[in-house]
Amino acid sequence: MKIVEIREISVPLKSSLRNSVFDFSEMTTSVVAVISDVMRSGKPLIGYAFNSTGRYACGEQMRSRLIPRILSAEPDSLLDSQASNIDPAKVLARMMLREKPGGHTERSVPIGTIEVAVWDLVAKIADKPLYAVLAERFNHGHIPTTIPCYVGGGWYAPGKGVAELQAEMRSRKDEGYTVMKVKVGGAPLTEDLKRLDAAIEVMGSANQIAVDANAAWNRESALQYAKALAPYGLRWLEEPTDPLDYALMAELTGFYEAPIATAENLFSTQDIRNLLQFGGLRSDRDIIQIDVPQSYGITQFSRTLEMMQALDWQRKSVYPHGGNLMTLAIVAGFGLGGCEAYPDVFGAFAGFADDSVVENGMINLSDRPGIGFEGQEKLFGLMQSITA
Amino acid sequence: MKIVEIREISVPLKSSLRNSVFDFSEMTTSVVAVISDVMRSGKPLIGYAFNSTGRYACGEQMRSRLIPRILSAEPDSLLDSQASNIDPAKVLARMMLREKPGGHTERSVPIGTIEVAVWDLVAKIADKPLYAVLAERFNHGHIPTTIPCYVGGGWYAPGKGVAELQAEMRSRKDEGYTVMKVKVGGAPLTEDLKRLDAAIEVMGSANQIAVDANAAWNRESALQYAKALAPYGLRWLEEPTDPLDYALMAELTGFYEAPIATAENLFSTQDIRNLLQFGGLRSDRDIIQIDVPQSYGITQFSRTLEMMQALDWQRKSVYPHGGNLMTLAIVAGFGLGGCEAYPDVFGAFAGFADDSVVENGMINLSDRPGIGFEGQEKLFGLMQSITA
Numbered sequence: 001m002k003i004v005e006i007r008e009i010s011v012p013l014k015s016s017l018r019n020s021v022f023d024f025s026e027m028t029t030s031v032v033a034v035i036s037d038v039m040r041s042g043k044p045l046i047g048y049a050f051n052s053t054g055r056y057a058c059g060e061q062m063r064s065r066l067i068p069r070i071l072s073a074e075p076d077s078l079l080d081s082q083a084s085n086i087d088p089a090k091v092l093a094r095m096m097l098r099e100k101p102g103g104h105t106e107r108s109v110p111i112g113t114i115e116v117a118v119w120d121l122v123a124k125i126a127d128k129p130l131y132a133v134l135a136e137r138f139n140h141g142h143i144p145t146t147i148p149c150y151v152g153g154g155w156y157a158p159g160k161g162v163a164e165l166q167a168e169m170r171s172r173k174d175e176g177y178t179v180m181k182v183k184v185g186g187a188p189l190t191e192d193l194k195r196l197d198a199a200i201e202v203m204g205s206a207n208q209i210a211v212d213a214n215a216a217w218n219r220e221s222a223l224q225y226a227k228a229l230a231p232y233g234l235r236w237l238e239e240p241t242d243p244l245d246y247a248l249m250a251e252l253t254g255f256y257e258a259p260i261a262t263a264e265n266l267f268s269t270q271d272i273r274n275l276l277q278f279g280g281l282r283s284d285r286d287i288i289q290i291d292v293p294q295s296y297g298i299t300q301f302s303r304t305l306e307m308m309q310a311l312d313w314q315r316k317s318v319y320p321h322g323g324n325l326m327t328l329a330i331v332a333g334f335g336l337g338g339c340e341a342y343p344d345v346f347g348a349f350a351g352f353a354d355d356s357v358v359e360n361g362m363i364n365l366s367d368r369p370g371i372g373f374e375g376q377e378k379l380f381g382l383m384q385s386i387t388a
Numbered sequence: 389m390k391i392v393e394i395r396e397i398s399v400p401l402k403s404s405l406r407n408s409v410f411d412f413s414e415m416t417t418s419v420v421a422v423i424s425d426v427m428r429s430g431k432p433l434i435g436y437a438f439n440s441t442g443r444y445a446c447g448e449q450m451r452s453r454l455i456p457r458i459l460s461a462e463p464d465s466l467l468d469s470q471a472s473n474i475d476p477a478k479v480l481a482r483m484m485l486r487e488k489p490g491g492h493t494e495r496s497v498p499i500g501t502i503e504v505a506v507w508d509l510v511a512k513i514a515d516k517p518l519y520a521v522l523a524e525r526f527n528h529g530h531i532p533t534t535i536p537c538y539v540g541g542g543w544y545a546p547g548k549g550v551a552e553l554q555a556e557m558r559s560r561k562d563e564g565y566t567v568m569k570v571k572v573g574g575a576p577l578t579e580d581l582k583r584l585d586a587a588i589e590v591m592g593s594a595n596q597i598a599v600d601a602n603a604a605w606n607r608e609s610a611l612q613y614a615k616a617l618a619p620y621g622l623r624w625l626e627e628p629t630d631p632l633d634y635a636l637m638a639e640l641t642g643f644y645e646a647p648i649a650t651a652e653n654l655f656s657t658q659d660i661r662n663l664l665q666f667g668g669l670r671s672d673r674d675i676i677q678i679d680v681p682q683s684y685g686i687t688q689f690s691r692t693l694e695m696m697q698a699l700d701w702q703r704k705s706v707y708p709h710g711g712n713l714m715t716l717a718i719v720a721g722f723g724l725g726g727c728e729a730y731p732d733v734f735g736a737f738a739g740f741a742d743d744s745v746v747e748n749g750m751i752n753l754s755d756r757p758g759i760g761f762e763g764q765e766k767l768f769g770l771m772q773s774i775t776a
Contacts, residue, residue: 010452022486026453054488060448064398065414098410100442101603102631102653103682105491215489243490244658247665265490270632277635278666294491 001125002075003086004044005035006067006114007386010057011050013346018156020185020216028057029349030110033386034117036086038125047121048373048383051113052293052322053346054264058110066095066110085125088118089299104268108296115297116326120370130371134333138302146362147331148338150210150235152323154182154199155345162198169202172343178361179208179235181340185216189228196232212238215265219248226256236261236287244271250280261287264321267295269304276311283313287337291321292330305334323350325371332365339363348379389513390463391474392432393423394455394502395774398445399438401734406544408574408604416445417737418498421774422505424474426513435509436761436771439501440681440710441734442652446498454483454498473513476506477687496655496684503685504714504759512758519753522721526690534750535719536726538598538623540711542570542587543733550586557590560731566749567596567623569728573604577616584620600626603653607636614644624649624675632659638668649675652709655683657692664699671701675725679709680718693722711738713759720753727751736767 008030015024034047051058070078073094080087095111123130135143151172154165165182172180182199184192192211199209211234217225222240229237236259241248243265253260260281266272272290275281281288288308292301305315316337320327323342331339341363342350353366353375366372373380396418403412422435439446458466461482468475483499511518523531539560542553553570560568570587572580580599587597599622605613610628617625624647629636631653641648648669654660660678663669669676676696680689693703704725708715711730719727729751730738741754741763754760761768 021489024486026486028452055491055494056449056453058448058494060446061444064416065444098412098414100653101409101627103443103493103497103655106443106446106493106497109491109494239489242658244656244662246662265488267491268632270630274632274634274662274666278662 001079001083001086002037003034003070003078003118004037006062006070007033007035008059008062009386010059011382013053013349015346016157017345018186019183019212019214020156021214024346027054029053030057030059030062030113031383031386032062032113032117033383034114034121035387036121036125040124045121045124046387047117047119047124047370049113049117049120049293049326049371050349051109052291052324052326053342053349055105055109055294058113061107061110062114065098066107066114069094069097070114085122086118088115088122088297091115091118092297092299104271108267109294112293112295112297112300115299116293116371119298120373124370127369129365129367129369130329131332131365134298134330135335139333139335142335144332144335146364147328148361149177149341149358149363150179150181150338150361151177152181152212152340152342153345154180154195154212156183156186162194165195166198166202169199173202175343176358176360177341178203179210181210181212181238183214184211184225185213185221189225193228200232206232206234208235210235210238210261213240215239215242217241222248222252226252230256230258233258235259238262238289239264246275246278249275250278253280253282253286259285259287261289261319264289264291266290269300269307272304273307273311276308276313283311283317286317288313288318289321290318293322293326298330301330302334325352325373325376328352328363328365329371348382351376389467389471389474390425391422391458391466391506392425394450394458395421395423396447396450397774398447399770401441401737403734404545405733406574407571407600407602408544409602412734415442417441418445418447418450418501419771419774420450420501420505421771422502422509423775424509424513428512433509433512434775435505435507435512435758437501437505437508437681437714437759438737439497440679440712440714441730441737443493443497443682446501449495449498450502453486454495454502457482457485458502473510474506476503476510476685479503479506480685480687492656492659492684497682500681500683500685500688503687504681507686508758508761515757517753517755517757518717518759519720522686522718523723527721527723530723532720532723534752535716536749537565537729537746537751538567538569538726538749539565540569540600540728540730541733542568542583542600544571544574550582553583554586554590557587561590563731564746564748565729566591567598569598569600569626571602572599572613573601573609577613581616588620594620594622596623598623598626598649601628603627603630605629610636610640614640618644618646621646623647626650626677627652634663634666637663638666641668641670641674647673647675649677649707652677652679654678657688657695660692661695661699664696664701671699671705674705676701676706677709678706681710681714686718689718690722713740713761713764716740716751716753717759736764736770739764
């Protein structure tokens with residue numbers, strides 16, 4: 001049993017979205033196929049993944065050093081102790097050969113993407129959904145039937161006013177979602193507050209609305225917004241600071257009582273540890289939003305969870321970044337707080353299985369082996385084109 | 389006046405060196421040429437740089453998004469207010485278009501390398517050495533005549549024992565160096581202490597020896613080594629912790645009295661700020677070792693220095709990582725503490741002008757325009773091959 005080839009293509013997202021900091025017009029993502037020699041129904045089993053949303057494609061790192069390291073390893077050295085499947089931890093260790101400490105993001109995205117594709121393959125070899133494999137290994141076999149799922153929406157767009165925002169939210173509510181995120185910080189505060197009031201009016205309560213500043217604010221703006229938003233009691237306030245500005249985060253948690261969410265732009269276990277040690281976040285309410293495929297993948301995520309647990313943080317505090325099937329499998333398998341969704345944005349790269357159902361804010365799971373991209377026609381067509 | 393083309397090639401370092409954490413056998417670097425339409429002696433002026441040492445080549449980021457952003461800008465929008473030269477700050481801002489907050493290293497290395505090459509071009513357009521241009525803009529025009537320069541050496545190598553280490557140090561001493569760094573953490577503590585004693589014997593005093601752990605240690609080893617090393621009163625102890633582990637650094641500075649050095653593996657102003665705010669470092673003795681071309685370049689470095697000054701840190705505390713002409717120009721231009729040298733390692737990418745002289749631990753400056761790569765025959769031949 002071995003990995004025989006790993007292929008990558010860079011695909012443009014072709015999105016006209018904008019948050020408070022940047023637009024996605026140039027954004028690309030790397031789609032990866034990890035091809036094995038394990039045959040099923042006459043075809044080799046293949047693991048797939050992509051590098052989530054918001055970081056550019058990273059094929060050169062894969063091709064110039066990460067893939068050659070994996071393919072040059074003695075195949076048996078990448079198998080588990082029973083030689084019954086590939087061991088993602090060993091593949092991760094192999095990719096980390098000759099890597100200097102620190103400087104994570106240059107490699108954490110390509111490594112994490114390949115590692116998640118390896119997990120897709122591992123679950124397909126085991127002929128089980130990935131969430132089931134993860135639940136067995138990391139959560140005492142406990143598998144939920146449905147998963148809390150909220151909409152990461154409320155984007156800024158040319159010509160999009162309060163009426164259009166409300167229309168967007170109504171259509172999400174009609175689709176079965178009960179919690180929705182709205183972008184803030186890309187308009188003057190008074191206008192953002194009008195957008196927020198309009199959003200609450202549609203969804204019903206402030207507890208059903210999160211707001212996301214995408215790290216747009218300097219200290220002055222962050223303090224001004226946090227003071228204005230505090231009385232609302234929102235579901236959460238996301239990225240009110242630069243992702244690495246732990247001192248400012250601690251200043252905000254000093255007076256902002258409602259939950260704060262962050263960490264989609266931290267990519268290593270040590271960065272998350274710094275956030276928890278120095279950022280003043282509160283384990284009884286605040287939300288950690290690691291993007292797993294961008295942060296060295298699932299094995300490293302399990303180590304981050306161990307570190308968090310040692311600091312008295314619970315798994316329910318984690319809502320991973322990235323509204324896609326990879327995240328859904330991870331949330332279900334590890335028993336995390338919930339999953340993000342991006343209906344109708346980021347093209348083929350957003351969304352879940354075509355037959356998935358959202359009801360009362362909960363999304364169901366499919367029983368397809370692996371991550372289940374095979375149930376997402378448009379995306380899977382793109383993935384298959386790599387190996388055609 | 390405009391930038392007409394930017395080219396990049398990836399070059400292997402072909403080094404057999406090893407520190408306590410990794411070897412350089414796969415290491416590559418990106419060499420960049422920024423070609424202008426400014427003619428001098430019948431040829432276009434070209435700025436050059438490379439992405440320092442220890443991080444892999446990064447041409448795909450350059451080609452897929454950074455270079456197209458620069459070349460698609462209105463040329464006049466990248467000039468200074470008198471339109472008399474290119475403005476590196478505007479080139480930097482242009483490269484940062486559509487970049488998400490955080491996740492620095494994936495772009496800080498390619499952006500910094502291009503930005504330093506732009507500074508080489510700017511100084512050539514001004515027909516002055518880069519250090520003179522930097523001194524005018526950032527250090528009241530003060531230009532030193534010679535620069536403190538120490539050897540980053542004492543590497544582990546197959547078959548290299550105490551006798552070979554002493555031979556290496558004697559030859560550096562004969563070349564005119566007075567301070568030398570020795571790698572530690574790649575051998576058992578007792579063996580490393582023997583290497584250290586032997587090194588001190590050659591150089592004359594513990595104040596002439598720094599040791600470098602390259603972030604190899606976990607907490608237990610770091611505490612053990614720091615306790616063993618504390619009585620020596622070494623010049624400095626470098627990277628005793630993971631580069632991002634500020635809590636452990638604060639623990640060490642609680643009892644280790646002699647200077648500690650770190651930061652070659654931090655790549656953003658905010659990471660350096662976190663180090664200074666949470667790492668317990670002492671501005672009266674500790675050493676900050678930013679690698680400028682790997683950290684968004686010279687403009688951003690000037691902002692990091694401003695931030696450091698606001699926290700009561702002096703420029704003399706900065707010894708940038710990277711023993712090359714880029715670092716030498718930056719140390720001389722900003723009035724920093726000193727420069728690193730790597731005699732005979734990293735092939736063409738280490739070292740200074742072929743006619744440079746080291747005397748009593750001080751290196752001289754050339755008066756060549758720009759960074760002065762033209763005086764480093766082997767490296768400049770490689771750089772010229774890009775535009776041939």
